[in-house]
Amino acid sequence: MTFSITARGPVLAFALILALVFAALSASHVVAQDGVRQGAQAQPQPQSQPIMLVPHRAIYDLSLGATRGNSQIVGVTGRILYDFDGNACDGYTLQFRQVSELDSGEGKKATSDLRSTTWEDADAKSFKFNSQNFLDENLVDSVDGHAERGGSATAVNLLKPVHKALDVGAAVVFPTEHMVRAINAARAGQTILDFPVYDGSDTGEKVFDTLTVIGHKLNADDRKHDDAAEEPDNQKKLANVPRWPVTISYFEQATAPKSGEQTPVYAIGFELYENGISRTLSLDYGDFVVAGKLTQLEIKDVKPCH
Numbered sequence: 001m002t003f004s005i006t007a008r009g010p011v012l013a014f015a016l017i018l019a020l021v022f023a024a025l026s027a028s029h030v031v032a033q034d035g036v037r038q039g040a041q042a043q044p045q046p047q048s049q050p051i052m053l054v055p056h057r058a059i060y061d062l063s064l065g066a067t068r069g070n071s072q073i074v075g076v077t078g079r080i081l082y083d084f085d086g087n088a089c090d091g092y093t094l095q096f097r098q099v100s101e102l103d104s105g106e107g108k109k110a111t112s113d114l115r116s117t118t119w120e121d122a123d124a125k126s127f128k129f130n131s132q133n134f135l136d137e138n139l140v141d142s143v144d145g146h147a148e149r150g151g152s153a154t155a156v157n158l159l160k161p162v163h164k165a166l167d168v169g170a171a172v173v174f175p176t177e178h179m180v181r182a183i184n185a186a187r188a189g190q191t192i193l194d195f196p197v198y199d200g201s202d203t204g205e206k207v208f209d210t211l212t213v214i215g216h217k218l219n220a221d222d223r224k225h226d227d228a229a230e231e232p233d234n235q236k237k238l239a240n241v242p243r244w245p246v247t248i249s250y251f252e253q254a255t256a257p258k259s260g261e262q263t264p265v266y267a268i269g270f271e272l273y274e275n276g277i278s279r280t281l282s283l284d285y286g287d288f289v290v291a292g293k294l295t296q297l298e299i300k301d302v303k304p305c306h
Contacts, residue, residue, distance in 0.1 A: 051180050053092065053276040055085040055300035058228075060281055062100055065291035073288040075103035080292060084276065089305035091121040092176045111136055118200070124177035125149045129200030143204045147174070158204045168207050172198040178210070178248075183274055186214045186244040196253065208250040211264070215245035218271065228297035229279050237299050243273045 062078040078100030086092035094117070101111045116131035128146040132139060145158040147168070154172050158164040173181065173195050185193055193212040220239060224230070229238055249264035269282035270292075277299070281292030 050088070051183050051274070051276075052302070053084070053086075053176070053180070054302060055087075056277055057084075057296075057298040057300070058082045058277070058294060059296035060292035061295045063291050063293070065282060065289040067288045069287050071287035072104040073102060074105045075101075076288075076290050077101050077103075085300070085303075086119075087303050087305055088122040090303070091119055091126075094118045094175075113137070118175065120174050120176040124174050124180075127174040127198070127200070129204070131200070141203065143200060145200060145204050147198060147200070149174070154198065156198075156204065161203055164205075166205060168198050169196065172196045172207055175199050178212075179272075179276055182212050182214065182246060182248075182272065183276070185212075186217070186242075186246075186272070187274070190214065197250075207253055208265075209253050210251070211249045213247045213249075218243050218245065223271070223280075225280055225294075227279055227294040229277070229294055231297070234297050234299060238273060238277070241273045241275055241277075243271050246270060246272045 058081075060080040060082070062076055062080065064073065064076040067073060078098065080098045081096065083095040084092065085095075096114070096116045096118075098114045099111070101109055103109045113134040114131065115134075116129070118130075119128045120126070126146070126148055130144045132142045134140065142160045143158075144160040145156060147154055147156045149172070150170065152170050153167045154170055156166050156168055158166070175197065178197055181193060181195075185191075191214050193210075193214075195210060196207050197210045198207050228234060247267055247269045249267040251262050251264050263286075266286070267284040269280075269284065270278045271280050272278050277297070279294040281290075281294075283290040283292065
């Protein structure tokens with residue numbers, strides 16, 4: 001993907017993919033190394049202990065991690081606010097904001113500002129979403145709607161940008177459920193998940209095929225990072241929480257080649273804790289990579305069910 005200062009796509013997608021539910025990895029599996037979708041998949045087996053996602057507020061500082069080929073990007077700055085809350089009775093809410101500036105050189109810069117709110121019930125059958133995208137302080141799109149997943153269809157009712165009803169397929173997975181499935185698979189020692197994800201992004205009509213690759217569980221002393229997770233209070237709370245390197249690759253559904261192999265539109269890498277907290281983000285757009293460092297982390301108390 002080549003960035004143009006006049007093109008909206010890369011700037012807005014840059015923010016939207018993070019709201020899909022984090023995951024990053026440098027697993028030894030060949031799929032993680034070459035980023036090519038092979039089509040194999042494994043479904044996680046039920047676990048005796050339910051997943052307990054903890055409410056938390058995280059801030060990630062963004063910077064340019066790497067460039068490749070003829071990339072026009074020479075600098076990236078920005079910040080992400082990720083505020084996750086809820087429980088298994090009330091469902092899960094996400095307040096998300098990302099302000100980022102992409103510098104393509106010679107004074108050409110573009111600033112994007114994504115603000116979104118989502119809610120997903122614990123049974124992963126209902127999903128509500130609302131977002132606004134600003135480019136250089138101008139509102140470029142607004143999306144509002146909800147989705148209900150049934151046995152044979154997932155019905156989406158869009159209010160913005162236009163009133164529209166559509167079916168995105170019964171197989172789609174919502175963002176929080178995607179994370180839960182990844183954690184369950186990691187617990188079971190499985191390495192690959194393959195399914196479509198719907199998050200209400202890109203006018204609310206797009207579904208991405210995803211490939212999630214999970215690496216070996218990390219020991220407490222593995223991969224030390226100078227970030228907010230290493231602060232004494234957070235380190236104590238996370239000391240006994242398993243974590244895994246995860247990579248999620250996103251593919252355009254409409255462009256799947258007949259050969260069964262496909263290069264992803266982009267990929268997200270991170271270390272995923274069993275409680276849903278993520279660190280060491282890596283956003284790979286092909287010709288440039290953005291790094292996200294966890295600079296603030298507040299782990300909240302879980303609200304009891306009423």
